[in-house]
Structure formats: structure tokens, C-alpha cells
Amino acid sequence: MELSVPVNQLNEGFCSFQRVNRDSTSGFVKKGGSQARVWSSKSVKVSLCRIGYVEQTEFGSLEVCGRRCGRLVGHVKLRALGSGNGRLHSAENTADVNSGGSSSVLTSSSSIPAHSFEEFESNNSLRRMVRHGELGEGFKLLESMVCRGEIPDIIPCTSLIRGFCRVGKTKKATRVMEIVEESGAVPDVITYNVLISGYCRSGEIDSAIRMLDRMSVAPDVVTYNTILRTLCDSGKLGQAMDVLELQMRRGCYPDVITYTILIEATCKESGVGQAMKLLDEMTNKGCKPDVVTYNVLINGICKEGRLDEAIKFLGNMPGYGCQPNVITHNIVLRSMCSTGRWMDAEKLLADMLQKGCTPSVVTFNILINFLCRKGLLGRAIDILEKMPKHGCTPNSLSYNPILHGFCREKKMERAIEYLDTMVSRGCYPDIVTYNTLLTALCKDGKVDVAVELLNQLSAKGCTPVLITYNTVIDGLSKVGKTGQAIQLLNEMRQKGLHPDIYTYSSLVAGLSREGKIEEAVRFFHDLEAAGVRPNAITYNSIMLGLCKDQQTDRAIDFLANMVSRGCMPTEGTYTILIEGIAYEGLANEALDLLNDLCEMGAVKRSSAQQLAGKI
Structure with missing residues (x-):
């Protein structure tokens, strides 16, 4: 008698299945003289999802995670409640991988302990909690x-391990x-790799290495690459080589990523010459370098100033046997x-286009940035337009x-x-763009335009940062508009930005120039109370204001305070006091x-002569 179980009857028949053995020569399974058709794993999944025993997303992870699929099919137990007596039964998935794909064979088992349903539900709850980021729960x-x-x-x-590692709770x-x-x-090995990666990201490399010895499964090349990358990034190439030796002793052979990591570190620590020896070792062991490996070497050659060799390479x-990519050319x-050979750079760009290597935005930006620094704005604009x-x-x-170039000129x-x-082309300026314009406007004395532009930033979808406010506050302070500058200071505080030494120095200098010395002194004490350490510019500004107000005694007190706090006076400090x-x-x-200061070397003789002429 042939036994065929349709998908829509899986719920009713699931718990009454007996153990079956797959016939190696057919697509059926046999029980005694009977045959039962083996349904596809996809059909089984659909049915199980339909009756609510397994979530669809869990099966999605089975299909996506190729490295885990075999293990999961072997270990995940699908449990259901029997319709007759309510007792709990289980079915095991076993994988049969052949040229045509994989199939799932459902078999029955004897009654299992009553706590298994709770275990199943607990695992489902654990999945949901982790998925929603509820790590503590x-x-x-x-x-x-x-x-x-x-x-x-x-x-x-x-x-769960990955989640804790991501938030630094190793x-x-x-x-x-x-x-x-x-x-x-x-x-x-994936579970261990996740934990080892977490150790490495948190700088706990010793814990990562110790984990190698206590793993219950053999580390794979990913395990070693994670540790090697961290050691090399920390400048511990020698220790990385020791780990490589351990890896090879254990029969885990390095791949192209392993060697590329080590070659990059060797370039930085020992030079390209030593890295080339590692490249030879790599090829001798049958590991073929890829474009990333060669890019690392070319980058090392360029950093050693051997540009012509890099071009030849x-x-x-x-x-x-390796075609250079856009990163190689970049x-x-x-x-x-960087070496001023912009004509060669333009030639290389043309060569890229001719060979069919499509430049990236980074390629063009490198050239545009350099041309603008050299004042060749016309050429830079031509490249941008192309x-x-x-x-x-x-x-x-x-x-x-380009905007910075126009501002500089x-x-x-x-x-x-x-x-x-x-903007008309759909490219919206970032805060760097606006900071460039604000700096140029303030230097040009157009502070009102700068303030207007600053007020428009939020409406333009660009949030001002500390340097944005500092630029405009400094501009206002220099043209005698400290009242507006203080308003901006209050505004930035309301937005959660904390003034730094540049903010306070600009205000103190501006107030001192305007003769508002007591207000300047108050701001000086405010910055100290805020835990901001005054610098020589701040002290010089306050002392200049005091000296202009004929309060030289107070200025000398500030000099004493300056020295006691470990801030070295400059020649300008002494010049202000003498005047x-x-x-x-x-x-x-x-x-x-x-004369005394000149003999001590605190004031240069040329400066002393100029100052003496004024006195």
C-alpha cells in the first residue's frame, strides 16, 4: 500500500509517523512493504509555519546561512501536540544532500519528557527577545x-553573544x-568566532587568544584572521607571526586574507622589501594573491616615496594574472x-578610461582636491563638469x-x-561646505551675511556644530558685536553644545577690545568654572584689556595665575605688560x-628694539 501524506494533512498525521528508512534507489521511503512519498523540505516548512510551530523567519535563516544549514537540519527538533491523546511527540529533520538538492525526512520518536514543550517555547521566546534587542531579558x-x-x-x-559584544559587554x-x-x-565555530571578534573589537586580544585553546571545536581560518587582524592593527606583528605558526601547526592553512593582513602589517613595520618575501612565501604555498593583496603592496611602495616603482608595478x-581595479589606480x-605630479595624474585618469576601468567619485575627488589646493580652479571645474x-x-x-578655492581667492x-x-543639481551642501563659506564671510568682514546663513542652516537640513558657532562668534567679536556673539553662545548652549577654549577666547578678546573688561573677566572665570583650561591667547587678551584700562597690577596677577597653572607666557604676554x-x-x-627680559631670552632683541622705540 502506498502512503502519501499531503501538506494540508501534515498537522493531523505528523505525530503518528513511524521511523522510516530512505531507499537509496528511489524518491520514496519504505515502511515494511509500503512506500511513503518524501515531500520537499519547502513543503514541510510551509506546513509547519502554517500550524504555528516554527516561525517563517527562522527558516529564512536556515536557507541564508549556508554554513549552518547542515548542522541546523540535524539538530533542530520540530515538536507538535498529538491530536489524539495530547502527548508530546517529536520529529527529527535529517538532511539528504544530493545532486538535485536536499530533502527532509520526518520520523517519529517515542514519547519525550514533558518539559520539552516548555524548552521549545523557551527557545522561541529567546529568539524573539534577541531579535528585539532585549539582551538583559x-x-x-x-x-x-x-x-x-x-x-x-x-x-x-x-x-545573544553578538548583541552583548556589540555594546561592549564582553x-x-x-x-x-x-x-x-x-x-x-x-x-x-561560528559561535566562538562571534565571541572572539567581540574580544578583538574591545581590545581584549589576550582573551581572544586564550579562547583558541579552550574551544570545543577546531578554529577555522576566520577565527585566526580575526585575531591576526587585531594583532597587526595593534602593531604586534611578531605575536601575529607566532599565531600564524600555531595555525599552520594545527593544520588550518592560511588563505589570501590571512596573507594580505600580514603583508599590510609588514609593509608598515618592516618595509615593502620584507613584505615581498611574504608574497613569495604565499605564492610558493599555492595561495594566489588577489587585487587587495597587490593594492596593499602598491600603497606601501607609494608611502616609501617610490612612485615610479608603484607605477611600474x-x-x-x-x-x-590580476587586473588592477579602481582602488589600485586611486x-x-x-x-x-601628493608629490605634485598632477599632469601624470590627469594622464593616469585618461589611461583608466581608455582601458575600461571606470573611475569612481573618489578618483575624481582626489584630482579636484589637489588642483584646487594648487589654485588651478579652472581645471578642477572642468573635471567636475565631466x-x-x-x-x-x-x-x-x-x-x-572648489568653493574653498573661491573663498581663499x-x-x-x-x-x-x-x-x-x-543645490540645483541635487547635491546638498554638508556642514563642511557651510563652515567654509562662514569662515570666508567672517574673514571678509561680512558677518551679517554669515549670521543670516547660520540662521538658515536648520531649515536647510544641516545642523550647526561647535566649529560653526565658533566661526561666527569669532567673526562677530572681531567687528565689535559681542552682544550678538553672546546671544549665539546662549543659543549653542540651548542646543546642547558646550563652548570650548576657542569660544571663550574669542569672546574675551572681543570684550577686551571693546573696553568691557569686567565682562571679559567674568567670562574668564566662567570658562574656568566650566573646566575649560585657558591658553596663552586667553590670558593675553584679558591682560591687554586690563593694561588698556590702566589696571596693570591686575594684569600682573593674571600673569602669576598663568604661570601657576602651567601655561607658559609668550613674547606677546611680556610685550603687553611692558606697554x-x-x-x-x-x-x-x-x-x-x-632689558631684563631681553637678557633672559624671553623677548627677542629685534622685538625689544621696536618696543623701546614706542616707549
Whole structure:
């Protein structure tokens, strides 16, 4: 008799299935003389999702996570309530992988302990908690599950470890691993890799290395690469080489990523010459370098100032069986620009286009930035205008150097005009763009325009930062508009921005110039109360204001305060005091002090002569 179970009857028949054996020569399974058709794993999944035993998202993870699929099919138990007597039965999924794909065979088992349904529900709850970021609650549930003798599913446990690692709670992640191991669940290499990666991100490299020795499964190349990357980034190349030796002794052979990590670190620490030896070792062991490996080497050659060798290496790459990509060209292009060889850079760009290597926005931005620094705005604009023809849309980093170039040449009208062009093309300025314009406007004395632009930033979807406010506050203070500057100070505080030494120094200097010395002194004490350390500019500004107000004694007190706080006086500090003493009618005393300071080397002789002429 042939037994065929349709999907829509799976719920009723699930718990009455008997153990069956797959016939190796057919697509059926046999029970005695009967045959039961093996339904596809997809049909089983649909039915189980329909009756609510397993969430669809969990099966999605089975299909996506190829490395885990085999283990999951072997370990995940699908439980259902029997319709007849209400007793709990289980079905195991086993995978049969052949050339045509995989199938799931559902088999029955004898009655299982009553707590298994709670275990199943607990694992589902754990999945949901982890998915929603409820790490603390998930941890408590995991502890209670193990106390009840339940075995947690390794997938949500791995996610829980990952969640704790992401927020820097590696001790909590370690405890999760310990609980999992104590529970009887078997962590796989992915679980260990997640924890080791968390250690490495938190700078706990020693914990990561110790974990290598206590893993219950063999580390894979990903495990070692994670540790090697952290060691190399920390400048511990020697220790990384020791780990590599351990890796090879254990029979885990390095891949191209392993060697690329080590080659990059060797370039930084020992030079390209040593890195080339590692490249030879890599190829001798049958590990073929990829474009990333060669990019690392070319970058190292460029940093050693051997640009011509890098250009030659770039040309030889096809002969090595590896085509250079846009990043390879960008490395050489940046090196050409940094050494002033912009004509070679333009030639390389043309060569890229000819060979069919499509430039990226970064490629064009490197060249635009360099040309603008050299004052070649016309060439920079030409390149920017050609970008769309090559499939690249200019971004704010493309426009910013050009705007900065116009501002540096005091061509504010052109800068504003190009800003409008930028916006009309759908490229919205960032805070760097606006900071550039605000700085130029303030330097040009157009502080009212700068204030107006600052007030429009929020409406333009751009939030001002500390440097934005500092720029305008400094501009207002320099043109005698400290009242407006103080209003901006209050505004930035309301927005949660904390004034720094540059904010206070601008205000103190502005108030001192306006003769509002007591207000300047008050701001000086405010900055100290806020925990901001005054610098020489701040002290000089306050002392200048006091000396102009013929309060030289107070200025000298500030000098004493300055020295006691470890802030070294500058030549300007002494010049201010000498002029202040002379301004109070004590010219002889001022000259005597000047001579003493000149002999001590605190004031240069050329400066002393100029100052003596004024006194």
C-alpha cells in the first residue's frame, strides 16, 4: 500500500509517523512493504509555519546561512501536540544532500519528557527577545532555561553573544558562552568566532587568544584572521607571526586574507622589501594573491616615496594574472597628486578610461582636491563638469574644494553662485561646505551675511556644530558685536553644545577690545568654572584689556595665575605688560623690565628694539 501524506494533512498525521528508512534507489521511503512519498523540505516548512510551530523567519535563516544549514537540519527538533491523546511527540529533520538538492525526512520518536514543550517555547521566546534587542531579558531567560534542565538552541545564543559584544559587554557575552557549554548545547565555530571578534573589537586580544585553546571545536581560518587582524592593527606583528605558526601547526592553512593582513602589517613595520618575501612565501604555498593583496603592496611602495616603482608595478599586474581595479589606480593617483605630479595624474585618469576601468567619485575627488589646493580652479571645474559623462555624480566632497578655492581667492560671489549650482543639481551642501563659506564671510568682514546663513542652516537640513558657532562668534567679536556673539553662545548652549577654549577666547578678546573688561573677566572665570583650561591667547587678551584700562597690577596677577597653572607666557604676554607699565607713566620701569627680559631670552632683541622705540 502506498502512503502519501499531503501538506494540508501534515498537522493531523505528523505525530503518528513511524521511523522510516530512505531507499537509496528511489524518491520514496519504505515502511515494511509500503512506500511513503518524501515531500520537499519547502513543503514541510510551509506546513509547519502554517500550524504555528516554527516561525517563517527562522527558516529564512536556515536557507541564508549556508554554513549552518547542515548542522541546523540535524539538530533542530520540530515538536507538535498529538491530536489524539495530547502527548508530546517529536520529529527529527535529517538532511539528504544530493545532486538535485536536499530533502527532509520526518520520523517519529517515542514519547519525550514533558518539559520539552516548555524548552521549545523557551527557545522561541529567546529568539524573539534577541531579535528585539532585549539582551538583559534574554540573558535571564537563558539562565532560567538551564536551571530547569532545558537545552538552549545555539542560534539565538550566538545572537545573544553578538548583541552583548556589540555594546561592549564582553564579560556578559563570555558568561553566555559558559552557560551554553554547561547546558550540554554544543557551540559551533561560528559561535566562538562571534565571541572572539567581540574580544578583538574591545581590545581584549589576550582573551581572544586564550579562547583558541579552550574551544570545543577546531578554529577555522576566520577565527585566526580575526585575531591576526587585531594583532597587526595593534602593531604586534611578531605575536601575529607566532599565531600564524600555531595555525599552520594545527593544520588550518592560511588563505589570501590571512596573507594580505600580514603583508599590510609588514609593509608598515618592516618595509615593502620584507613584505615581498611574504608574497613569495604565499605564492610558493599555492595561495594566489588577489587585487587587495597587490593594492596593499602598491600603497606601501607609494608611502616609501617610490612612485615610479608603484607605477611600474601597476603596469605589471595583468602579467601577474590580476587586473588592477579602481582602488589600485586611486592609490597611485593620490600619490601622484601628493608629490605634485598632477599632469601624470590627469594622464593616469585618461589611461583608466581608455582601458575600461571606470573611475569612481573618489578618483575624481582626489584630482579636484589637489588642483584646487594648487589654485588651478579652472581645471578642477572642468573635471567636475565631466564627471556625469563617466557615470559619476559629484558629491559635496567634489564641490567643497572648489568653493574653498573661491573663498581663499576672496571671490565670494562666485562661491555663492557655485553653491546655488550645487543645490540645483541635487547635491546638498554638508556642514563642511557651510563652515567654509562662514569662515570666508567672517574673514571678509561680512558677518551679517554669515549670521543670516547660520540662521538658515536648520531649515536647510544641516545642523550647526561647535566649529560653526565658533566661526561666527569669532567673526562677530572681531567687528565689535559681542552682544550678538553672546546671544549665539546662549543659543549653542540651548542646543546642547558646550563652548570650548576657542569660544571663550574669542569672546574675551572681543570684550577686551571693546573696553568691557569686567565682562571679559567674568567670562574668564566662567570658562574656568566650566573646566575649560585657558591658553596663552586667553590670558593675553584679558591682560591687554586690563593694561588698556590702566589696571596693570591686575594684569600682573593674571600673569602669576598663568604661570601657576602651567601655561607658559609668550613674547606677546611680556610685550603687553611692558606697554601697560609704560602706559601708566612708568617708562623707566618698563625699559628696565624690557632689558631684563631681553637678557633672559624671553623677548627677542629685534622685538625689544621696536618696543623701546614706542616707549
